[in-house]
Structure formats: C-alpha cells, structure tokens
Amino acid sequence: MRRARSHSEIILAGSGGQGLILSGIMLAEAAMLEGKNVVQTQSYGIASRGGLSLAEVIVDEEEIIFQQVRAPDCVLALSEEAAKKYESWAARGVPMLYDSTLVAPRQGGNFIGRDFTRKASDLGNAGSVNILALAAVAAYTGVVNIASLEKLIRKRFRGAALDLNLELLAAGSELAAA
C-alpha cells in the first residue's frame, strides 16, 4: 500500500520491565507537540518482568484508522526475543535498531546494533535505557524532532532526574548518528 509521507509507524520491542510502553507514550506525546495525530498500542504478557513486551506508535497528519503497525519505518529491539520476532522485517527493508549489549550480533545492512544498555549504565542507570533508545529511534528516523523530546522531558522531570534524562537524550541521538 502506498503511504502518505506524513505517516510513520514505529515498533519499540523488548522485555517486560524495560519501560518501552513508557517510551511509546513519550514518542506519542512528542508527536502531539508537533501537532500530529497519534495512536499508541501495546502488547505484553502476564508477568510484570520479562517476556516479550512492545509498544507500537503510529503518527500521521491525517486520521489514523487502523490502530496497528502494518509496515514499520523502524523497529527497536532491546531483547533477543524481540530481535528474533522482527528480524525477518529487516530482510524486507525495515531498519532494526538493536541493543548490542543484550542482543546477539546481526549481519546485514538493515541491522544497526548499538550498545544502548551499556551506555545507559555508564551514565549511571541501566534502567533508563528506554529513554536513551527512544532518542536513538527519533534521531535515526526523524519521526519526531529531538527538540520535541527535550521539551517533553523538561515538562516531565525535575532536578537530578531531568539532568540524567537530558544526558540520555543526547547520548541516544549520538549513538544513532555514530
């Protein structure tokens, strides 16, 4: 199906507890700051930690009818299970950003491995990998501007948490460009 240029679809997949549904919400809110329509859906298991967990975000200037991703512009994989689930998409031309700290290396032009979790850990909090990886997705795809994410982070956080999240945002953008 031919897609309007204003339409973007992103999958953020990983393991329960990594915070990817929050990343999906933040991506949607950042797109709203740019005046776009958004739909964010999620899929997770019954465990509060572990198991495949993912958020889907669709951004469009027009009405979004079908709520689920059909042809992603980018897949983020923060676990081996998530990478396995979506690696066939990469063969069909969908770029996959994956966490090379946690996921076995993948060969091929559409696989982009980055040390997301190690970098988040270096910055003091491996648990904040969701923000760092979200910044990388935004920088890589342009689905939202980094400035919109920064605005959102400044609205959501204060003090030390704000400083850390701004560092994560910058680090994620740099990793995407590297």
Next chain:
Amino acid sequence: MKAVATLERETRLLQGNQAIAEGAIYAGARFYAGYPITPSSEIADECAKRMPELGGMYIQMEDEMASIAAVVGASLAGAKALTATSGPGFSLMQENLGLAVMGEVPCVVVDVQRSGPSTGLATKPAQSDIMQVRWGRHGDQSVIALCPATVRECFTLTVQAFNFAERFRVPVVLMPDEIVGHMRENVALPLPGEIEVVDRKAPAGPPASYLPFKPDEDGIAPLAAYGSEYVFHVTSSMHGTDGYSNNDPANAAWRVRQLHEKIERHRDEIVLTQSYYTEDMDVLIVTLGATTRAARTAALEARAQGIKAGVLQLQTVWPFADREIAALGKRARMVVVPEMNYSGQVAGEVLKALGPGADIRRVNKFNGTIITPQDILDAMLRPAGAQTQGNQP
C-alpha cells in the same frame, strides 16, 4: 479572561480506559466499587484518583460479587455508580446484575473483554463475551450494551451508557475489547454542557403514595433515593408496583413484559450505529469495537481494488441492530462479519436479521491476536461458502 482559558479544549494523550473513567465523571458518576483485573485496571486506578477529588467515593472491594452489590446499593442511595472488570470478574457479577435488572437499578458495568475461556490469556484481546452480556444471567430479561472503537468513543459511549441507565432504570454494560481499553490516542474531550447528561426521574407526589415500580406513560417509574423521605423496598423476587412480593401470575406476566418493553419501546433511540462508505456499497462489513478500524481500512483497500465495500459499526450491541443490518444487507451481495471469537456470536445474529440464503462470511480469530484488514479482505475474495480462520501468529 481566565475563565475563558480554562474552558479551552485541551488535547490529551488518553488511554481508552482513562477515557471511560473521565466519561463516567462527566456523566455525573461519583461512586466506584471494584476489584481490579487486567485489562480493566486503569479504570479503577483513574477512579481511585478522581472520585475522592470530586467528593465522590472509591472502594476497593474484596471481590467482584461485592463490587456489583456496592454499586447497586450506591445507586439506590441516589449516586450514579459504576464498576469495571473483565471476563472472570464479569462472570462473578451476574447474580447481582440480575438484581439490578429486576430492581430496575440504574448502573454501569464495564467489561473490558479479554481472551478466555476462564482466565484465558489475561492480557490479550477478545470479543467473546457478546452472548454472556446478553444472556449471562438466569431468567428472561433485556439488557443494553455499548461497544466503543476509539478512545473518544470510550468517553462518549460511557456518557451514553449512564444516560440510558438513568433514563430507563437499567444496568448498562459497556464492553470495549482489550485493544480499545489499552489504546492511547490524542483526543480533545467534550466540554461540560457539550453532551447531554440525563438524570433519573425523581418522584414528585407525596411520599406516602409513592409506588417505586409503577411506570409512568413512558414505561419507566420514578426512582427515589434511599435515605430520602420516600421509604421503599427493593427485592430481587417478583414484586408489585409497591415493591413488595407479589406472586400473582397476572402481576408476574405484567412485570416480565414491562422489563422488556421499556427497552423495546425506545429501541430506535437506543440502537446506535455508525456507517462508513455505505452509500454505494455492495459488500457490507458488520463490526464492533477495535475490529471496526480494521474493517474501515479493509473497505478502503477493497475500494482501491474495485470492490465497493462499506462498514456498519454496532456502537450498540444490545438491543441488536437487526433492522439496520437488514436494511443495508438487502443492498449487499455479501456481508462480512469479523469478530474476535470462535463461535461467530455476532454473525449468528446477523444471520437471524438477514435470513438463510444470505452470503454471510465469518472472520473469526480466537488466539489473542487482532483481526487485520487483510483477514477481512481475504474473506471478501474467497469463494462463497468457504470459511476461514486466520489464527496463524
């Protein structure tokens, strides 16, 4: 100037379940009693925050049987009340939901449908409680049930659910699927006054002559509040217009008929549907809930291939939109019914509406995954009589 600013329409990223809680508050609900269960828990979460802020009440009950009992009690005391649950909890609520039917107690029960049977796939969607909503309780009765497809409809249909409950003195079931309950969309909620809010009819005469179950000409009796000067009795057993036991066959027949007729008489006002691309269609897709969105996309893609497809969304599931389906179905060479269940619970009702001989194509998925536009397109393109179930992961 500040007053104007506060009335400005605010666009928010809202989850379906949150919009249901907001809709309930907009409709005037100030009492929530429930037992959290996936995928409905965000409704409890939101009500726990919001109800006390508004001078209302949130109670976390020991189970779902107690939850619906508290809701019935709160409503009889004059509050607009709701509870929210999912399949296993909804099963536990049936007995006192029957009491709400028999006692003509306005209330709203939200059943965010998940995959069963029993505790099933707790986090995955389904549309398989359609017959349970209609017939889950023993005894012969009618019920009103609404099903949203968008976050905005989660809000507006919740307001509508309360309006129907209050107007007709009935419990109303709101039955989103997990997809819609958990989905987030940007939405500008209606401002106060933008959607009509209906309150139950109060008695006007002297308390001594109040008959709590004597309908007015519109078929609905005024309802006083417990604790007011109107003292009255409510029983789940057969009762007369005064609310006290009455086993006379003539009274029993009159009562059962009245409980049905107060809904049937207002059927056209209660049955809400939404049509998309139906003006020139010759293929009709009948849908509800999240499946509506797949159906709309399927219809647009079918049109790109030269198939004139249209969609009829059942916002009201019960009473069933048989006349609306018959009217559109007459113009269609084929009717496709996608639903997230094995048994074709909606398709069976569509068959009743259209009669044998109609080319009805079922699309059933029951593995916890969604129905896609392609699943619906495949059903349109396959030969008549062939049924498919797209349950591969």
